[in-house]
Amino acid sequence: MESKSPLIGVIMGSSSDWDTMRAAREILERFDIEHECEIVSAHRTPDKMRDYALSAESRGLEAIIAGAGGAAHLPGMVAAQTLVPVLGVPVKSRALSGLDSLLSIVQMPGGVPTATFAIGESGARNAALFAIAQLATTRPELRQRLQAFRDEQAAKVEGQTLS
Ligand code: RP5
Numbered sequence: 001m002e003s004k005s006p007l008i009g010v011i012m013g014s015s016s017d018w019d020t021m022r023a024a025r026e027i028l029e030r031f032d033i034e035h036e037c038e039i040v041s042a043h044r045t046p047d048k049m050r051d052y053a054l055s056a057e058s059r060g061l062e063a064i065i066a067g068a069g070g071a072a073h074l075p076g077m078v079a080a081q082t083l084v085p086v087l088g089v090p091v092k093s094r095a096l097s098g099l100d101s102l103l104s105i106v107q108m109p110g111g112v113p114t115a116t117f118a119i120g121e122s123g124a125r126n127a128a129l130f131a132i133a134q135l136a137t138t139r140p141e142l143r144q145r146l147q148a149f150r151d152e153q154a155a156k157v158e159g160q161t162l163s
Contacts, residue, residue: 006036008131009061011052011078013041013068017091021067023121024089027128031145033135040066042074049074053081063131066114067124069093072104075114085134087127088114 008028012021021037028035040049056064056078064082067089068074075088090101098119106116115130117123129146136143 005060006034007060007062007135008033008035008128009052009056009064010035010037010128011040011064011066011074012037012091013039013044013072013074015039017067017069020091020121021065021089021124023124024065024067024128027125027132031132031142031149033132040074040078042068042077049077050081053078056082056084063087063134065089065124065127065131067091068105069098069101070095070104072101075105075116076108076112079108079114080112086114087130088116089123089127090116090119092120 010021010024010028012018025035025037038052039045040052042049053064061084063085064078065087066075066078069091070093072088072090075086079086088105090098090105092098093100102116102119105114108114115127117127117130129149132142132146136146
């Protein structure tokens with residue numbers, strides 16, 4: 001649910017990241033988490049990025065999922081300007097298949113952390129699930145839903161047979 005008082009912000013450097021980052025939105029929608037999705041580019045819209053980071057906490061965001069590709073400085077630059085946890089998603093790049101994105105996000109110098117997830121859609125899904133796990137530490141009902149999600153996955157695998 002997109003809402004006026006989102007708990008989770010999903011941002012990405014370009015509209016070309018949306019095919020990847022929509023996987024995060026799908027998870028947030030499945031769990032009925034208030035969220036917002038926006039294009040915020042570190043190099044094309046640096047002022048917007050700064051405003052977004054500086055206002056995140058006062059707007060009630062509890063986590064920011066930031067996806068970017070190539071020289072993927074968005075998660076680190078946002079993390080540098082807020083205490084809200086930033087979960088970085090390396091988007092698969094055209095030139096180097098996302099290895100550049102991964103290293104740009106994961107290799108933050110000590111002192112300003114960004115969590116880093118897998119390259120691509122799996123990373124986007126897991127970032128959303130991780131953010132939900134964080135929220136669930138103080139929300140028992142959400143914790144139950146997360147457990148049910150895991151149970152459902154396990155049941156699916158247990159039901160599989162090999163021919
Ligand atoms: C980054 O540059 C974006 O995160 C995107 O992954 C990459 C390429 O952007 P476009 O040239 O497709 O807009 O800023």
